[in-house]
Each structure stands twice: as C-alpha cells, then as structure tokens.
Amino acid sequence: MPVADRRRRERANRHDLILAAARNLAEAEGWEAVTTRRLAELVEYSQPVLYSHFAGKDAIVRAVAIEGFADLAAILREARLSADDPQLALRAICSAYLNFAAERPALYQAMFVMPTDVKFASEDTPQPLKAGFGEFVCALGPFDRHPDLRAEVTWAALHGLAVLRRGGRIPPERQEERIDLLVSQVVNDRRD
Amino acid sequence: MPVADRRRRERANRHDLILAAARNLAEAEGWEAVTTRRLAELVEYSQPVLYSHFAGKDAIVRAVAIEGFADLAAILREARLSADDPQLALRAICSAYLNFAAERPALYQAMFVMPTDVKFASEDTPQPLKAGFGEFVCALGPFDRHPDLRAEVTWAALHGLAVLRRGGRIPPERQEERIDLLVSQVVNDRRD
DNA sequence: ACATATCATCTAGCAGTGCTAGATTTTACT
DNA sequence: AGTAAAATCTAGCACTGCTAGATGATATGT
Numbered sequence: 001m002p003v004a005d006r007r008r009r010e011r012a013n014r015h016d017l018i019l020a021a022a023r024n025l026a027e028a029e030g031w032e033a034v035t036t037r038r039l040a041e042l043v044e045y046s047q048p049v050l051y052s053h054f055a056g057k058d059a060i061v062r063a064v065a066i067e068g069f070a071d072l073a074a075i076l077r078e079a080r081l082s083a084d085d086p087q088l089a090l091r092a093i094c095s096a097y098l099n100f101a102a103e104r105p106a107l108y109q110a111m112f113v114m115p116t117d118v119k120f121a122s123e124d125t126p127q128p129l130k131a132g133f134g135e136f137v138c139a140l141g142p143f144d145r146h147p148d149l150r151a152e153v154t155w156a157a158l159h160g161l162a163v164l165r166r167g168g169r170i171p172p173e174r175q176e177e178r179i180d181l182l183v184s185q186v187v188n189d190r191r192d
Numbered sequence: 193m194p195v196a197d198r199r200r201r202e203r204a205n206r207h208d209l210i211l212a213a214a215r216n217l218a219e220a221e222g223w224e225a226v227t228t229r230r231l232a233e234l235v236e237y238s239q240p241v242l243y244s245h246f247a248g249k250d251a252i253v254r255a256v257a258i259e260g261f262a263d264l265a266a267i268l269r270e271a272r273l274s275a276d277d278p279q280l281a282l283r284a285i286c287s288a289y290l291n292f293a294a295e296r297p298a299l300y301q302a303m304f305v306m307p308t309d310v311k312f313a314s315e316d317t318p319q320p321l322k323a324g325f326g327e328f329v330c331a332l333g334p335f336d337r338h339p340d341l342r343a344e345v346t347w348a349a350l351h352g353l354a355v356l357r358r359g360g361r362i363p364p365e366r367q368e369e370r371i372d373l374l375v376s377q378v379v380n381d382r383r384d
Numbered sequence: 385a386c387a388t389a390t391c392a393t394c395t396a397g398c399a400g401t402g403c404t405a406g407a408t409t410t411t412a413c414t
Numbered sequence: 415a416g417t418a419a420a421a422t423c424t425a426g427c428a429c430t431g432c433t434a435g436a437t438g439a440t441a442t443g444t
Contacts, residue, residue: 007420007421035400035401035402036401036402036403037400037401037402045422045423046422046423046424047402047403047404047423048403048404048422048423048424049421049422049423050403051402051403051404052421052422056402056403057401057402057403112356112359112361113305113355113359115359116359116360116361120360120361120362120363121361121362121363149366149369149370149373150373152362152370153349153353153370153373153374153377155352155356156349156352156353156356156362156370157345157348157349157352158352159352159355159356160347160348160349160350160351160352160353160355161345161348161352163305163351163352163355164304164347164348164351167304167305167307167308168308168312169304169308169312169313170312170313170344170348171312171313174341177341178341178344178345178348181341181342181345182345184381185345185377185378185380185381186377188377188380188381189376189377189380189381199391199392227429227430227431228430228431228432229429229430229431237393237394238393238394238395239394239431239432239433240393240394240395240432240433241392241393241394243431243432243433244392244393248431248432249430249431249432
C-alpha cells in the first residue's frame with residue numbers, strides 16, 4: 001500500500017506547514033492575528049482542513065508551544081556548555097533564557113503564558129520540556145544540594161522578568177544588572 | 193443646577209456598579225465570561241450604556257485593575273508593618289503578595305498579565321501602584337543600598353511564582369519553601 | 385398646562401471569531 | 415468507464431466587541 005504511505009507523508013507535511021504558518025504569523029503579528037480563516041488562507045486550504053489535523057485553535061497553539069520547548073532546551077544547553085565556570089554557566093543560561101523570550105515573544109507566550117494542559121513537572125511531561133528544566137537543574141547543582149526547588153524559583157524569576165518586560169511593566173534599561181543580581185543572589189546563598 | 197448634580201451622582205454610581213459587576217463576574221467565572229452582553233444584563237442596562245461610561249471592554253478591565261492596585265498596596269503595607277524584624281517583614285510582604293494573587297486570580301490577571309497601557313515606573317504611574325511598589329522598596333531597603341533594582345527582581349520572582357502556579361506550570365506543593373528560598377537569597381546577598 | 389428641545393436609552397445590525405454539518409469534488413480501484 | 419471511498423469545500427451557526435439610528439424620558443420656556 002504505497003498509496004497510504006504517500007497520503008500519510010502528505011498529511012504530515014501539511015501538519016508541519018500549518019504549524020509553521022501559525023508560528024510565523026503569530027511571531028509577525030501576534031496571536032490575536034492568528035485566526036482560523038487567515039491560517040487557512042496562508043496554507044491555501046479551507047478552514048475545515050485545519051480541524052482534520054488539530055482539534056481546534058488551542059491544539060494548534062499547544063503544538064507550536066511543544067516545538068518551542070525543544071528549541072529552548074537546545075539553546076539553554078548550548079549556553080550552559082559554552083561556559084566552564086559554574087557561575088558563568090548560570091549567568092549564560094539566564095541570559096539565554098531572557099534572550100529567547102525577547103526574540104520570540106509569541107512562541108514564548110504559547111509556551112509559558114497561554115492556558116495549556118501540558119503537564120509540567122510530572123511523568124508525562126514532554127521530554128524537551130523536561131530537558132529544558134533539567135538545564136536549570138544542572139546549572140544550579142553546584143550551588144544547591146537540592147537544585148529542583150532552586151531551579152523552580154530561578155525559572156520563576158526569569159519568567160517574571162520576561163513577561164513584565166514584554167508587557168511594559170518594567171523598563172527596558174538595566175536588564176543586564178537584573179540578571180547579575182539574580183545570579184549573585186544564587187551564588188551567595190549556597191546550600192551544599 | 194441641582195439636577196445636573198444628581199445626574200452626575202447617578203452616573204458615578206452606575207460607573208461603580210459596572211466595575212463591581214465586571215470584577216465579580218471575572219472572579220467567579222474568569223475574564224472570558226465577561227462579555228459586554230452579560231455585563232449589560234447584570235447591571236440591567238443595554239450594551240451601549242457601557243460604552244457611555246467606558247471606551248470599550250479593555251477600558252473596563254483597566255479600571256478594574258486600577259482598583260486592584262489600591263487593594264494590593266494596602267495589603268502589602270499592612271503585611272510589612274505587622275512585622276518588626278526586617279527579614280520577617282520581607283517574608284510577610286512576599287507571602288501577602290502571593291496570597292493576593294492566589295485569592296483574586298482574575299483581579300491579579302487584570303493588573304499584571306493582561307495588556308495594559310498603564311504606565312509602570314514613570315511619572316504618570318497611578319499613585320496606588322507606586323505605593324505598592326514602594327512597599328517592596330521599603331522592605332528591601334535594609335538589605336540593599338539601591339533597593340529599586342532589588343525590588344524589581346523580587347517582584348518579578350513573585351510574579352513568576354504567581355502566574356506559573358496559577359497556570360499549573362509549577363506544582364502547588366512547597367510554595368512556602370519557595371518563599372523561604374526567595375527571602376533567604378535576598379538576606380544572604382546584602383548590598384549595603 | 386402644554387409644546388419643545390435635549391438628553392438618555394434601546395433596538396437592531398455589522399463585521400469579525402471558532403467551529404461544523406452536509407454538499408461536492410477528487411482519487412483509487414475494479 | 416463506473417463506482418466506492420476519501421478528501422475537501424461551501425455555507426452557516428452561535429458567539430464576540432462595538433455602533434448608527436430610532437425611541438423614549440425629562441427638563442425648560444411660554
């Protein structure tokens with residue numbers, strides 16, 4: 001049945017095409033511009049085709065978010081490995097995280113702001129998400145015997161900085177100083 | 193012109209009535225349930241009346257948010273003053289902030305998550321918002337010669353914990369330990 | 385007391401949203 | 415070529431925020 005194989009391939013291609021279109025449109029004009037009509041027009045199919053691939057608009061956002069988890073994990077890993085000193089590694093991870101959020105605000109929003117039913121911190125957490133969090137755990141290991149809680153708090157602080165900055169609720173200046181302070185607070189309150 | 197006075201009074205009452213209805217409905221069923229139709233029905237007027245008070249739905253959300261800033265500032269102030277030791281005061285403020293976010297999630301969302309054009313950290317910042325931030329600055333003064341940046345980072349961390357918790361992205365357990373860690377990181381990295 | 389002018393309010397509708405049932409076309413196999 | 419099945423589209427529903435124009439109530443001048 002090579003015909004069914006081809007069908008599956010074509011469907012998979014279109015699946016990816018939809019996700020890429022959604023992601024690009026969101027990044028270019030924000031998620032409020034991503035309507036099922038515009039998305040259908042972009043992929044040159046009618047709206048119901050979208051629903052043959054995804055349960056609804058929310059499912060599309062979720063799928064884009066999961067792609068983002070993999071991107072972020074890779075970026076964090078690279079940042080951590082590019083520095084040899086533990087403190088510099090922590091600094092690099094924090095900086096990379098905030099850069100990711102600032103450069104791909106729509107993707108970041110899908111991953112960490114919009115409502116989701118993705119399980120965080122559980123057995124059935126998507127592997128790339130686990131990996132991303134694991135980077136924080138690794139980077140914090142040198143400073144804490146139980147780095148999980150420390151990773152949660154550090155991640156929360158970075159997330160707060162990211163979303164408050166993007167919402168215009170903290171000023172754009174001095175962001176580097178904020179990262180320095182964050183890192184300083186970790187390395188000066190060791191638990192090992 | 194006592195008639196015009198009465199008119200103004202009645203309008204002001206209805207203004208508040210609309211805001212109270214919006215806030216209650218949002219708190220009970222979330223902001224997605226706050227439609228202009230339901231809101232109009234609740235206040236027993238037709239939709240256009242809402243638009244004679246507010247420029248649009250966004251303006252209503254903003255007005256609710258500004259009410260919330262005053263509430264939060266009062267709560268933070270009380271928390272800070274209820275403890276005499278600086279470390280306990282900081283602990284109390286952090287705890288009160290997260291309680292506020294957890295107990296009034298919709299109000300908190302209007303204040304700190306939804307898009308807004310309220311100016312933060314500027315001359316024309318609403319006074320109650322300045323006051324709230326000022327509480328953090330006061331609480332952090334004993335630990336930092338330049339408490340403004342420290343207040344931003346601490347606030348960001350708390351905000352991160354609040355929204356990630358509410359979104360189900362960090363587990364509900366051990367929230368107290370997270371606060372302890374946050375406070376510990378501040379008091380063990382003094383800048384004075 | 386009545387007509388008038390002004391103000392307040394409502395009805396009805398527009399353009400947009402996510403989503404879907406049913407008609408229609410395209411595809412694959414006999 | 416004819417048919418069954420699969421894929422796709424058209425057209426529409428119920429909802430959203432918002433508004434123009436009709437309708438109503440109210441205060442003022444004679």
